[in-house]
Amino acid sequence: MTSSATHTIENTQSAPDNSETVIEVKNLKISFGSQDVLKDVSFNLHKGENLVVLGKSGSGKSVLIKCLTELLRPDSGSMVVLGKTVNSMDRHELAELRKQIGFLFQSGALYDSMTVRANLEFPLTRMNRKVNKEEINERIKKVLDNVGLGHAIDKMPAELSGGMRKRIALARTIIVDPVIMLYDEPTTGLDPITSREISVLINDVQEKYNTSSIIITHDMDCAREVADRVIMLKEGQIVAEGTLEELEESEDEWIRSFFGKN
Amino acid sequence: METGTTKKTEEKKTAPPSPARAFFNEAGGIALFLGQTARYTFSFPFEFKEFIKQCYMIGNKSFGLVGITGAIMGVVLTIQSRPVLADFGAEAMLPKMVAVSLVREIGPVITALICAGKIGSGMGAELGSMKVTEQIEAMEVSATMPMKYLVVTRVMAATFMIPLLVIFADTLGLLGSWLGVNIKGDVNIALFFSHAFSSLEFIDLVPSIAKSFVFGWVIGLVGCYKGYNAGKGTESVGIAANSAVVLSSLLIIIVDLIAVQVTDILS
Numbered sequence A: 001m002t003s004s005a006t007h008t009i010e011n012t013q014s015a016p017d018n019s020e021t022v023i024e025v026k027n028l029k030i031s032f033g034s035q036d037v038l039k040d041v042s043f044n045l046h047k048g049e050n051l052v053v054l055g056k057s058g059s060g061k062s063v064l065i066k067c068l069t070e071l072l073r074p075d076s077g078s079m080v081v082l083g084k085t086v087n088s089m090d091r092h093e094l095a096e097l098r099k100q101i102g103f104l105f106q107s108g109a110l111y112d113s114m115t116v117r118a119n120l121e122f123p124l125t126r127m128n129r130k131v132n133k134e135e136i137n138e139r140i141k142k143v144l145d146n147v148g149l150g151h152a153i154d155k156m157p158a159e160l161s162g163g164m165r166k167r168i169a170l171a172r173t174i175i176v177d178p179v180i181m182l183y184d185e186p187t188t189g190l191d192p193i194t195s196r197e198i199s200v201l202i203n204d205v206q207e208k209y210n211t212s213s214i215i216i217t218h219d220m221d222c223a224r225e226v227a228d229r230v231i232m233l234k235e236g237q238i239v240a241e242g243t244l245e246e247l248e249e250s251e252d253e254w255i256r257s258f259f260g261k262n
Numbered sequence B: 001m002e003t004g005t006t007k008k009t010e011e012k013k014t015a016p017p018s019p020a021r022a023f024f025n026e027a028g029g030i031a032l033f034l035g036q037t038a039r040y041t042f043s044f045p046f047e048f049k050e051f052i053k054q055c056y057m058i059g060n061k062s063f064g065l066v067g068i069t070g071a072i073m074g075v076v077l078t079i080q081s082r083p084v085l086a087d088f089g090a091e092a093m094l095p096k097m098v099a100v101s102l103v104r105e106i107g108p109v110i111t112a113l114i115c116a117g118k119i120g121s122g123m124g125a126e127l128g129s130m131k132v133t134e135q136i137e138a139m140e141v142s143a144t145m146p147m148k149y150l151v152v153t154r155v156m157a158a159t160f161m162i163p164l165l166v167i168f169a170d171t172l173g174l175l176g177s178w179l180g181v182n183i184k185g186d187v188n189i190a191l192f193f194s195h196a197f198s199s200l201e202f203i204d205l206v207p208s209i210a211k212s213f214v215f216g217w218v219i220g221l222v223g224c225y226k227g228y229n230a231g232k233g234t235e236s237v238g239i240a241a242n243s244a245v246v247l248s249s250l251l252i253i254i255v256d257l258i259a260v261q262v263t264d265i266l267s
């Protein structure tokens, strides 16, 4: 596993190394009360790959990525992330693993009581207590430029629009250069132009750092832009897997309807 | 649901729990939370910066209200006690009586109840909204223990700050009492205070400060517990804040009752 947290590698932009698996999920099952949300989900994520997850609202996509970071505990099944078995680690191992995973929450989850700057500083200083002030400022400036919000640095989250909040949340996720990125609907609520910029940014992150990503989205333009491979969730199971083109050509009516074809 | 068995479990889930069950659920929840808080309190490293910030917030938020209330209690207590004491020809006892009742009972309890309303509800609402909007989960994935960073610091800050606020309220209460005495006669402030303090013994101060620590701890713990275990959706933020005040006020009264018994036995 080449999981050094600091990436200075600019020359690893070659084709993704598909032999290496960074996430391996087997027979994942989770239910809330009498509601079976995920019934039997198995898939792999390869190094340097963008995996798009499609599925109707409420099909358990957010639950799936929360299980991967131990925010939710599944009823059964096994998950191996970066060589570590999830739900069998002690506190320190878990903290170490989480430092290598970027998580963009569907709601953004910005800290209301902190300014944008403090929001961006938080993961940096918490994950790596040795960073100095200059490096922090430099990184904050860089990610804010990436999401086009340099001017918002001293604002409070409550003063930002929904789309701006989403972009700050995205900036907060990529600021630590994670090895794995989990994006929960990165472009929802954004205009087409900004959505495209975000899609391009997701590809940039992938190319530059050879990051492996799971992208949950309903936005077909975004999916088209970023997807190396797609899985589709339905009724707690994966019903289709392949490239976007393959799925669009599918005979299955449900899958076709997802792409606006009947 | 088609089968009878699943239907039954469904019904069980949706029916509101009986009062007894709700009580034990709550007690169990608090006990578990308490255990976790204790564990994280004694695990390294302590979040000192956040602790100081919380202490500052608690003090800054409530010293005005606590001070005003303390002073008014002092005035009221003095004015109301005077006629009774005068009936017995014991007006000279006024400073002593007010000092003892303020320091022993009224100062700590009134301060704690005000802080339950002000600080406990604030913690419930703040942590509740953090929970509802996934901010607590976001902290967790940023390699930060929310129990340590949010809960331990707040519980500790409340535990340390409430006694300070109680002392502040006591002081202003005595000043208020001096004002009250002065309405009907001219008493030198130095004389008043020397009179008041001569009646206060060690045995009055220690239990009162000790129970203030417990009050602070109860306020912090209950506020954080309610916020941290808020349900989903925005209305649970209000519920968390509200029930934090109700439960901590009730517990403060109960703790006070126990404290009185314990002091009584010990002295």
Ligand SMILES: Nc1ncnc2c1ncn2[C@@H]1O[C@H](COP(=O)(O)OP(=O)(O)OP(=O)(O)O)[C@@H](O)[C@H]1O
Residues within 6 Å of the ligand: A032, A037, A055, A056, A057, A058, A059, A060, A061, A062, A063, A064, A106
């Ligand atoms: N903590 C929880 N407790 C109880 N039920 C939950 C919890 N989290 C999710 N669920 C349920 O699990 C189901 C799947 O939720 P999830 O958030 O994963 O949907 P989703 O696929 O992300 O949908 P969307 O596209 O709308 O975000 C929902 O029916 C939801 O009610």
Ligand SMILES: [Mg+2]
Residues within 6 Å of the ligand: A061, A062, A063, A106, A184
């Ligand atoms: Mg979701």
